[in-house]
Amino acid sequence: MTTPAPLATGTRKAAPLTTCHCASATGGAGEGAPVVALIGAPNSGKSTLFNALTGSRITVGNWPGTTVEVSRGAWQQRTLLDLPGAYSLDALSPDEELTRDLLLADDRPDVVIVLVDAANLARSLYLVSQVREHRQRVVVALTMLDVATRRGIEVDTVALSDALGCPVVALDPRRRSGLRGLEVAVAHALRDDPPKRRVHDCCADELVKADERFVWVAVAVEAAADHSGAEQLTWSDRIDRVATARVLGPLLFLGVMWLVFQVTTTVAAPLQDFFDSLFSGPVTDGALAGFAALGLSGTWIEGLVVDGLIAGVGMVLTFVPLMALMFVLLALLEDSGYLARAAVVTDRLMRAIGLPGKAFLPLVVGFGCNVPAISATRILGDGRQRLLTALLVPFTSCTARLTVYVMLGTVFFREWAGTVVFAMYLVSILLVVGTGLLLRGTLWRTMGSEPLVIDLPVYQVPTLRLTAAVTWTRLQGFLKTASGIIVVTVCAVWLLQSIPARGAGGFGDVPVEDSVYGVAAQAITPVFAPAGFAQWQTTSALVVGFVAKEAVISSWAQTYALDEPEGDDPGSLGERIAAEFAQSSGGHPIPAALAFMVFLLAYTPCVATLAAQVREIGLRWTVFGIGLQLVVAWTLAVAVFQIGSLWW
Amino acid sequence: MVAGPVSVVLDALETDGGSLTEVAQRTGLRLDVVRAAAAHLVRLGRVQRCELQFGCASGARCGDCTLACGARPDTLGR
Numbered sequence: 001m002t003t004p005a006p007l008a009t010g011t012r013k014a015a016p017l018t019t020c021h022c023a024s025a026t027g028g029a030g031e032g033a034p035v036v037a038l039i040g041a042p043n044s045g046k047s048t049l050f051n052a053l054t055g056s057r058i059t060v061g062n063w064p065g066t067t068v069e070v071s072r073g074a075w076q077q078r079t080l081l082d083l084p085g086a087y088s089l090d091a092l093s094p095d096e097e098l099t100r101d102l103l104l105a106d107d108r109p110d111v112v113i114v115l116v117d118a119a120n121l122a123r124s125l126y127l128v129s130q131v132r133e134h135r136q137r138v139v140v141a142l143t144m145l146d147v148a149t150r151r152g153i154e155v156d157t158v159a160l161s162d163a164l165g166c167p168v169v170a171l172d173p174r175r176r177s178g179l180r181g182l183e184v185a186v187a188h189a190l191r192d193d194p195p196k197r198r199v200h201d202c203c204a205d206e207l208v209k210a211d212e213r214f215v216w217v218a219v220a221v222e223a224a225a226d227h228s229g230a231e232q233l234t235w236s237d238r239i240d241r242v243a244t245a246r247v248l249g250p251l252l253f254l255g256v257m258w259l260v261f262q263v264t265t266t267v268a269a270p271l272q273d274f275f276d277s278l279f280s281g282p283v284t285d286g287a288l289a290g291f292a293a294l295g296l297s298g299t300w301i302e303g304l305v306v307d308g309l310i311a312g313v314g315m316v317l318t319f320v321p322l323m324a325l326m327f328v329l330l331a332l333l334e335d336s337g338y339l340a341r342a343a344v345v346t347d348r349l350m351r352a353i354g355l356p357g358k359a360f361l362p363l364v365v366g367f368g369c370n371v372p373a374i375s376a377t378r379i380l381g382d383g384r385q386r387l388l389t390a391l392l393v394p395f396t397s398c399t400a401r402l403t404v405y406v407m408l409g410t411v412f413f414r415e416w417a418g419t420v421v422f423a424m425y426l427v428s429i430l431l432v433v434g435t436g437l438l439l440r441g442t443l444w445r446t447m448g449s450e451p452l453v454i455d456l457p458v459y460q461v462p463t464l465r466l467t468a469a470v471t472w473t474r475l476q477g478f479l480k481t482a483s484g485i486i487v488v489t490v491c492a493v494w495l496l497q498s499i500p501a502r503g504a505g506g507f508g509d510v511p512v513e514d515s516v517y518g519v520a521a522q523a524i525t526p527v528f529a530p531a532g533f534a535q536w537q538t539t540s541a542l543v544v545g546f547v548a549k550e551a552v553i554s555s556w557a558q559t560y561a562l563d564e565p566e567g568d569d570p571g572s573l574g575e576r577i578a579a580e581f582a583q584s585s586g587g588h589p590i591p592a593a594l595a596f597m598v599f600l601l602a603y604t605p606c607v608a609t610l611a612a613q614v615r616e617i618g619l620r621w622t623v624f625g626i627g628l629q630l631v632v633a634w635t636l637a638v639a640v641f642q643i644g645s646l647w648w
Numbered sequence: 649m650v651a652g653p654v655s656v657v658l659d660a661l662e663t664d665g666g667s668l669t670e671v672a673q674r675t676g677l678r679l680d681v682v683r684a685a686a687a688h689l690v691r692l693g694r695v696q697r698c699e700l701q702f703g704c705a706s707g708a709r710c711g712d713c714t715l716a717c718g719a720r721p722d723t724l725g726r
Contacts (some may be wrong), residue, residue: 205657210685210688451696
């Protein structure tokens with residue numbers, strides 16, 4: 001004898017039992033009473049029906065040898081068992097295993113009541129199709145008819161009963177309607193012999209069996225359910241006919257994103273100019289006056305604050321209007337549900353080139369920030385898929401790089417800035433696809449991929465509150481970065497720019513090109529000569545960008561703030577950068593600027609991303625990734641400049 | 649032998665993917681049958697399911713993630 005299982009509070013103690021009919025001995029209707037089992041999908045209303053039929057005369061306890069809870073009760077001199085929820089008899093959990101074992105045991109229930117959801121008939125009837133494959137008395141309890149009616153679905157219970165070969169009773173357990181009909185149906189079933197089994201091929205593979213069952217289900221649904229009142233195609237579906245179409249879908253998506261970049265760069269430009277003037281004018285003048293009043297003019301403290309923090313951090317803060325506007329537009333697209341359609345478009349693209357279907361998700365996340373994108377690769381079940389996707393994430397253009405694109409786009413391309421920024425994102429997608437194909441075709445030829453079912457949210461009108469909340473959350477993240485790592489980077493750059501490496505100047509009093517910062521940058525600059533941007537001020541910014549891409553602009557601002565041109569006109573940062581590119585490229589500044597932007601896109605991501613990569617894929621593969629990124633970045637940048645300088 | 653709904657849906661998802669509504673339109677099957685077949689394929693492990701949501705699936709609030717895949721509620725309470 002086994003020890004009695006633990007029971008729920010307020011119920012009678014159950015004796016040990018191992019079969020359905022042993023349940024009658026206690027906690028049921030008594031020994032020898034017929035046993036009726038309730039089965040159905042989880043949350044189909046079984047427990048509600050069970051309680052309605054048995055009242056308070058129930059016993060709850062674990063089935064012997066299991067941790068699965070089964071309720072037993074008395075219903076009209078019958079023992080009623082509330083078996084665990086199951087979608088099918090192909091068990092995936094201990095609960096479903098117990099349901100299957102009890103139904104198919106030699107000492108099986110006398111009658112099985114299967115709860116079927118009228119609003120999801122096709123799905124619910126699969127369980128019925130399996131139960132009907134065994135010699136078992138079955139009564140179908142049809143629930144959720146009110147929901148089905150609201151959806152425009154009408155079910156003929158007589159036709160359904162004919163198609164299924166067993167009685168069908170419509171009932172509502174919550175309102176306790178139809179219970180008398182169920183009692184009558186069960187009583188009739190108990191008097192009759194079990195019906196003939198549904199013919200099926202028990203030796204076929206699982207897919208063939210599933211097909212056969214669903215054909216049987218589809219015939220029954222067709223015979224008994226009238227869906228003519230149902231809105232088969234919602235208005236969301238109608239929009240998706242275009243939004244997720246094979247050719248139009250990607251074109252529409254690209255068009256929408258181009259519009260976002262165009263609106264952002266155009267509308268935000270005047271605001272950026274205002275903030276730029278504010279920081280380089282009154283804020284700087286005020287700080288200088290303040291230091292003069294304190295007798296600290298010309299000291300390293302003034303240099304740190306004015307040429308470091310104000311110039312560096314201030315320059316990044318001028319992008320706040322642009323980032324805010326971009327975040328607003330993206331939030332509107334997200335909340336409307338449109339951006340989710342990008343997932344379908346991207347999934348299709350992934351699949352077309354043999355990449356894992358679910359890989360689209362980390363890659364889409366990477367366009368926001370590469371760090372969570374690396375973590376998101378955990379959703380991929382296969383280790384090789386995770387590795388491949390983690391190596392591709394750095395090629396997605398994160399929002400940190402966006403500030404640099406916008407700045408250079410505005411300086412070199414003016415009214416075409418939005419289009420150029422959009423082009424960079426296209427290049428990013430091409431890089432992901434191209435590198436993915438390369439790695440897939442060399443290192444991971446045999447990698448498979450599972451198809452994906454994507455549940456799309458319904459389209460809706462964006463809400464102002466949600467849009468504002470999302471925008472503010474993201475803007476906070478941007479400001480947090482500006483006030484965190486950029487401040488640290490600015491201080492570090494200032495320090496390196498203050499330490500003399502050669503020449504006669506002392507700490508804080510050295511020309512920037514003679515500082516540790518300048519000399520180190522000059523050492524690696526020749527590498528970029530073929531790419532047209534071999535000036536140390538630019539290559540040093542790329543090194544700083546290794547820490548944080550947002551810091552590229554701040555380091556430029558710091559470098560050029562210290563490196564004042566001769567004459568009275570200090571020149572704006574953009575003008576200085578344009579002049580340097582023109583010089584280093586031999587009169588081809590536009591291809592050089594494009595080459596720089598391509599290099600920025602493709603080269604090593606920030607330190608935080610690398611740390612995430614080490615965590616997810618290990619040091620060896622991260623180093624491989626760094627090498628891959630640098631080779632791709634340099635090769636592409638050189639190609640862009642060499643070819644582009646033939647025209648511009 | 650004519651392929652059944654499960655095979656047809658699996659083939660459609662493997663070749664072209666997309667939403668279930670698209671699969672229903674392409675295959676001519678009823679949408680409820682496509683949904684049921686897809687749910688069964690997910691149970692069989694032949695297909696993965698992705699329920700898109702906005703915000704971070706881990707509950708963080710950095711705001712960087714546009715999309716997430718999972719059953720957790722949106723962090724912004726929609």
